[in-house]
Amino acid sequence: MKKKVQNNYVIEVSNLCKKFGAFYANKILSFDVKRGEIFGFLGANGAGKTTAMKIISGLQSPTSGEVNVLDYDVYHEAEKIKKVIGYMSQKFSLYEDLSVWENLRFFAGIYGLSRKMIKEKGEKILHHLDLWEHRKELVRDIPLGWKQKLAFSLATIHDPKIVFLDEPTGGVDPYVRRVFWDQIYQAQAKGITIFVTTHYMDEAEYCDRICILSQGEVVAYGAPEKLKKEYQVDSIDQLFVLLARNVE
Amino acid sequence: MIKKMKIILYLIQKEFLQIKRNKAILPIIFAMPIVQMLVLVWATTSELKEVHVGYIDQDHSEISRKFYNKIDGLDCFYLQSLDASSDAIEQLHNHHLDAVVEIPLHFARDLEKGAKVYPQVSINAVNSNNAEMIKGYFENEWQRFLTEVKDQGISFHRLEFSFRYWYNPEMDFKFYMAPGILAILISLVGMMLSGMNFVREKEMGTIEQINVTPIKKYQFISGKLIPFLIIGIVDLLLGLFMARIAFGQPIIGNIGTLILGTAIYLIPLLGISLWISAISEKQQQVMFICFFFLLIFILMSGMFTPVESMPLWAQQLNYLNPQFYYIKIIRGILLKGATIMNISRELICLSCYGFIVFLIATYKYKKVS
Numbered sequence: 001m002k003k004k005v006q007n008n009y010v011i012e013v014s015n016l017c018k019k020f021g022a023f024y025a026n027k028i029l030s031f032d033v034k035r036g037e038i039f040g041f042l043g044a045n046g047a048g049k050t051t052a053m054k055i056i057s058g059l060q061s062p063t064s065g066e067v068n069v070l071d072y073d074v075y076h077e078a079e080k081i082k083k084v085i086g087y088m089s090q091k092f093s094l095y096e097d098l099s100v101w102e103n104l105r106f107f108a109g110i111y112g113l114s115r116k117m118i119k120e121k122g123e124k125i126l127h128h129l130d131l132w133e134h135r136k137e138l139v140r141d142i143p144l145g146w147k148q149k150l151a152f153s154l155a156t157i158h159d160p161k162i163v164f165l166d167e168p169t170g171g172v173d174p175y176v177r178r179v180f181w182d183q184i185y186q187a188q189a190k191g192i193t194i195f196v197t198t199h200y201m202d203e204a205e206y207c208d209r210i211c212i213l214s215q216g217e218v219v220a221y222g223a224p225e226k227l228k229k230e231y232q233v234d235s236i237d238q239l240f241v242l243l244a245r246n247v248e
Numbered sequence: 249m250i251k252k253m254k255i256i257l258y259l260i261q262k263e264f265l266q267i268k269r270n271k272a273i274l275p276i277i278f279a280m281p282i283v284q285m286l287v288l289v290w291a292t293t294s295e296l297k298e299v300h301v302g303y304i305d306q307d308h309s310e311i312s313r314k315f316y317n318k319i320d321g322l323d324c325f326y327l328q329s330l331d332a333s334s335d336a337i338e339q340l341h342n343h344h345l346d347a348v349v350e351i352p353l354h355f356a357r358d359l360e361k362g363a364k365v366y367p368q369v370s371i372n373a374v375n376s377n378n379a380e381m382i383k384g385y386f387e388n389e390w391q392r393f394l395t396e397v398k399d400q401g402i403s404f405h406r407l408e409f410s411f412r413y414w415y416n417p418e419m420d421f422k423f424y425m426a427p428g429i430l431a432i433l434i435s436l437v438g439m440m441l442s443g444m445n446f447v448r449e450k451e452m453g454t455i456e457q458i459n460v461t462p463i464k465k466y467q468f469i470s471g472k473l474i475p476f477l478i479i480g481i482v483d484l485l486l487g488l489f490m491a492r493i494a495f496g497q498p499i500i501g502n503i504g505t506l507i508l509g510t511a512i513y514l515i516p517l518l519g520i521s522l523w524i525s526a527i528s529e530k531q532q533q534v535m536f537i538c539f540f541f542l543l544i545f546i547l548m549s550g551m552f553t554p555v556e557s558m559p560l561w562a563q564q565l566n567y568l569n570p571q572f573y574y575i576k577i578i579r580g581i582l583l584k585g586a587t588i589m590n591i592s593r594e595l596i597c598l599s600c601y602g603f604i605v606f607l608i609a610t611y612k613y614k615k616v617s
Contacts, residue, residue, distance in 0.1 A: 057460055059617045078615075083462040093457035097269045098262065109258030110463050112251055138269075 010035045010162055010193050011056060016065035018051050025051040027216045028065070033162075033195060033209075038188055040207030041197040042240070048216040049197040050090075050166055056195070057087050057164050070161055086155035086163035086192075090170055092147050096140035100131055100150060103139055104157070111158035125153045145176035152183055156192060163187060165196040169203065181206055201237035210236070212243060219243045255463060259471025263445070267475070273441060277479055281487035284433050285494055289426050292552070296381050302330040302339060302348040309356035311397065315367070318393050319349070322385060340372050347371045347382055359397065423498055426491045427578040428551035431571060433487050434480040438514055439542060442476040443521035443534040450529060459615040469610045472522055477514045484510050501581035505588055509577040512595055515602030516570045519609050526612040545571040573598050 011033035018026040026048045033039045043049045054060045056067060058078030067074040069081045094103050101122065108118040126132040129149050139147060148168065156163050165184075169177045181203070184194055196207070204210050205224050212220040220227055220243060224236055233239045267273055301319065305312050320327045330336050330348075339345040350368045358365040369386050373379035449455040458468065484506070491497035521538050528534045548562060549555075549571035555563055566572040573594040580586030588595070 054617060059456065059459055059615070061616070079462055082460055085460070087457070087460035089453065089456050091453045091456075093452075093454050095262070095266065095454055096452070097266050102262070102265055106258055106262045107457070107461070109261075110255050110458070110461050112255060112462075 008035050009033065010070055011039075011195065012066070012068045013052075013056065014066045016052065016055065016067055017063050018048075018055060018060070019063045024216050026055075026062075029213075029216075029218055031211050031218060031221055033193060036188065036191055036193055037208040038184065038194040038196065038206065040204045040210035041195065041213065042199065042201070042204055042210055042236075043197075043213035044199060044244070047213040049213055052213070053164055053166055053195070053197055057085055058082050059087075084161045086158070086160035088151050088155040088163070088165050088168055090167045092151040094139045094147060094151055094154070097138060099136050099138050100126065100142065101135040103150065104135075104154060107154045108157050113158065121157065125157070129153060145172055145179070148172060148176070148180055149183060152180070152187075156187055159190075160192065162193040162195060165194065167197055167199065169198065169200060177203070201235065201240050204236040212240065214243060252464070252467065255467050256470045256474070259468065260475050263471065263475040266445075267441075267479075277437060277441075277483060278486070280437060281430075281433055281483050282490055284429050285426065285487050285490035288429050289422050289491065289495070292425050292429065296324050296378060296385075299325045299346045299382055299385075300344065301325055301327050302334075302336045302345045303327050304330050304332055304334070304336060304348065304350045306332050306353045307351050307355035311356040311359060312351040314396075315351065315390075315393050318389050319386075322389065325385070337370065340370060343372065345372070346378070347386075349386075422491075422495050423583065424579070426495075426497050427582050428549075428575060430484055430487045430491070431549070431551065431574050431578055432546055434484050434510065434514065435517055435542060435545065435571060437483050438476045438480040438518050439521040439538045440535065441479065442472060442518045443525040443528075443538050444531050445476075446472050446522055446525035447528055447531050447534045451531065456617040459617055465610045465613050465615065466606075469522055469606065469613060473515070473518045473606075476518055477511060480514045480518075481507055481510055497582070499582055500585035501587070505586075505591075506578065506581045508588070509574070509581065509591060509595060512598045512602065513570055513574040513577065516598060516605045519602060519605030520570075523605060523609040523612055526609055526614075545569050548572065549575045551575055567597075570598060570601060 009032045013032070014030045016026055016029040017024065029048075029052060041049050041053065051060065055062050055074060056069060058069075058074055058081045061075060061078075070084055072078075072080045074081065095106070098106065104122045104125070105118055108122065113121065123132070126135055129146075131146060131150060134142060134146070139150070142150075152163075152165070152168065155165075169180055172180070177200070184196070184206075188194055196203075198204065207224060209223050210221070210227070211218055220231075220239065222230075227239060228234065228236070231239050231242060233242060267277070303316055303319075305316065316327065316329075319325055336345065336348045336350075340348055348370045350370075352365070352367070355365055355367070367390075369383070371379045371382050449458070485503075488497065488499065492499065520541065521534070524537045524541075525534045528537070547553075548558070548566055548569050550566075551571075555566060555572065558566075577586070577591050577594050580591055584590075
């Protein structure tokens with residue numbers, strides 16, 4: 001079922017189900033992500049956010065359901081999906097024993113960037129991140145906030161169409177989080193669709209649209225403003241508490 | 249094509265940078281060949297040092313005296329005359345003696361008549377390797393003795409059998425053991441390091457970042473295999489150099505052939521360790537399983553015990569042992585000067601083996617998390 005017509009959706013998920021043994025990590029999830037938006041994927045720990053995200057980015061295969069990313073099917077075209085997406089995990093997954101520049105060169109290299117491109121782009125990125133002076137330092141020696149912005153830049157170094165961020169702001173202080181969101185907006189301004197999971201409800205307000213998960217199911221889905229009006233709450237945080245209570 | 253090769257090069261570059269910074273692994277790579285050549289070769293070498301022989305002469309003839317002197321003339325043999333009534337066998341039991349020679353009555357007379365005569369030699373075979381060597385010495389000396397006696401105009405019935413140590417005429421066990429120790433060295437370094445390295449990426453979580461890139465599985469496996477293949481060859485050359493300066497290890501064949509043979513050997517070996525790490529989650533698992541295989545490979549390879557004396561099923565099982573082929577290659581090249589043609593069978597078997605194992609390792613590596 002190719003939906004060439006509806007190409008303003010870059011991710012289409014319908015009836016996604018993922019089972020680990022008898023446990024449902026995701027039960028019948030359905031949602032779409034629009035081109036160029038910041039899409040927030042919210043939920044408590046264990047709600048199934050990371051699993052769903054790994055399925056969409058081709059790191060795991062679903063038990064059933066339909067998942068299309070940029071018109072590629074995750075069952076058979078996972079490797080094609082990987083060419084056009086970027087991914088940043090909770091742990092940032094940089095090589096701690098490589099320097100800032102060596103990490104950049106490595107990831108750019110395996111995405112197939114030419115030597116000249118790596119040099120030009122790498123210099124530009126590191127200057128922009130104020131990391132140029134620190135390019136020879138090992139990643140294990142730099143602060144968490146720097147690792148985070150470096151990891152984000154490396155996840156987008158090959159100009160992906162969509163970038164997946166799995167709890168990118170976990171463990172960093174509010175100021176660094178704010179700066180990081182600026183980086184996300186800059187990426188959006190370049191036309192990259194952002195798919196971000198978080199359990200900070202204030203961050204949900206920065207998203208264009210959100211999807212709240214609870215126990216593997218979608219409990220709320222839409223623009224933050226619209227949802228707040230609909231449930232008559234002042235913040236997403238309140239909405240979350242309300243929904244969590246309903247589930248219990 | 250070039251672009252695909254380049255991706256492998258970026259992986260290799262990254263591995264070398266990480267190895268360079270690893271304070272535990274880097275010293276091992278360089279210290280192992282030195283320690284193994286300087287310590288282990290001597291430790292595994294079973295040269296005869298002191299052989300205590302009891303000599304029971306019941307003939308008391310000139311000829312039996314002559315045989316006594318012949319054996320006494322050997323460097324490491326210490327002879328003592330014993331009475332026929334003495335407790336020679338008991339002394340053998342107590343390890344006071346390593347061998348007892350008994351010259352029968354009428355030895356000289358029978359020899360002159362041309363009758364078939366030979367002294368009886370009892371050897372303490374608790375250490376069967378030593379016993380085998382002592383037997384060899386006796387056979388050798390007996391043969392020479394007969395020849396000398398013949399030269400003196402005495403005819404004799406028949407030669408027992410001729411015995412010579414080919415390829416290692418000085419019977420220097422170091423020359424024989426060093427290639428084996430080198431084979432263990434590169435197998436150990438290669439298998440352990442490559443296996444642990446791959447799984448470390450799983451433990452650290454960095455593999456996830458690789459799995460989400462469009463990198464091809466064969467590129468990743470090659471990127472993990474090639475660095476350790478290079479390290480294996482460097483270690484081989486380093487160890488060979490040590491053996492050369494420490495005890496003058498002969499290198500009769502071509503070094504280039506040896507490097508080629510080593511590279512072809514390391515592909516299936518590293519392939520096996522990458523296969524193991526593709527299906528393991530923890531470094532301990534990989535270490536344990538690699539060690540299990542290494543032990544079997546080493547002990548069955550013919551490094552310490554001749555393959556020919558193993559039961560048939562073990563010999564057939566050895567076709568699955570990459571080290572079995574490699575021992576032939578490395579000893580053949582170093583001691584016999586084997587050329588590529590001489591070892592072509594081994595090279596072909598290892599190439600096919602390597603190709604299959606590489607495909608399995610690639611298949612078993614799943615780009616999921």
